[in-house]
Amino acid sequence: MTREEELEIIVRVRSGDTNAFEALVLEHQKKIYNLALRMLGNEEDALDMTQEAFLRAFNSLDGFRGDSKFSVWLYRLSSNICIDFLRSHGKKQASSLTVDGHDEQQEELELPDERFSPNVALEKKEVRNAVYRGLETLSPEYRCILLLREIEGLSYEEIGRALKLEAGTVKSRIFRARKKLCAYLVSDGNIPDNLASNVVKGGAKG
């Protein structure tokens, strides 16, 4: 769907054609659902929040000015909904991560093996599951910013616009989120040992 087509649909919806909105739902639901799924960690909540995101988008469509992509605007709504949901439900989050991470220690990250080398036939599914577990250890803010990059493929500038962050903050948060995730993967005892039998596990669990 081109941006023009999208704007055309939005104009139609605004003028009262509710059914036209379905095209936007079909276009974006997969990515919004996956964002919610990885943010919240379960399908049921992800479905509820996806629905809530589109509902809120529909209800506040008049607030969409068209100066950024509709998707960026929608991701912004969705991110806020997921983060609010996590906060209001007191979901566990890594207490070591502050919102802006200023007081975070710049710990050294040692990668003790070639586990992630393309030459190691590590099952993608195994890595994926470990990454999903690792995501849950990140604070909602870090998780969200990384997901906007990895799932939605937003540029730093778009992420900055979606989350109202400075470009430099986007850059450093994505980097820190990846580093945290790596540290988790290294310390995650659930990565099968047979994939790298001579691995010396690094770091403490957790």
Next chain:
Amino acid sequence: MTNCDKFNEMISLMLDGELAEPQKTELEDHIAVCRQCARLYDAFASISSAIGEGLAEPPEALSARIMDSIRSRTPQPPAVKKASRAWGRLAALAACLAVAVFAATVSDILPSSVAPSDKNARAGGLASAAEQTGALSADPVQDSGIVYGTQYDTEESLNTDGIQKNGELPIALQESPHFENSPPPEEEIRASDACASLMGISAISVFEGDFETPDPEPIMTFTDEESLSIIMDMLEFSEAGDEITVSGAPLFLIEITRDDGTIYNLSVWIADGRLCCVSDADGILYVAAGDAGDLFAFIAAA
């Protein structure tokens, strides 16, 4: 290792297509000779593909479910089961304020012979205000939306029939005999009061979401007169939002600092495309004069 620190962040940038030359070549040269950075590159790349390539398919019925909820215009319950705690606090504050105003007004009006038991009335009022606060946090949530309009209302209900018609809040006050025939309170609290006085505002800070964000930093703070008056114009009371339902956390919280240093907050939602505000001074939802998009645009452009 310190030498690698700068490359570490560059690896992240490179994977995101955000690293320009000549750093890109510099990084590639470094990775070719540094085992540790090569591992980090592999690890970051694995994370990217693990998240980005394994997208789940949403259930087929999802779009129909979404469209159904839109057509019925009824937000589904799981989305916002409870009003946010921030709202709970506002409601509590609003309830206390209302009781304080009523109590003060009534004690001014009542003849002195009634004054001793007035104390009890106040105590009762406060106690039930506490209950009412609980009710406020839960009751206004219907079908996951928060219904503000009827809690206790503006001049019409206050002035025409006095307290009897005064919505749900001062239930205990209604039951109190002292209030039955009392004249309408002289003081009234209106949503617009907070915004009515455009003078004497020294700063406006805009925050995102609710105040539960730990140590929130404002997105933007305005102190110049022009911006202040533009924003205050947009936030000015336009009409009562009796029929309007807002759900979820507010989009913005706007902290308004008066010249004398006192502060009040407006929670801002968009409902039906209109800018809806609740002041923590009175907890009443009203529709602001400005256009929601204009406010966004103004804040975004600043």
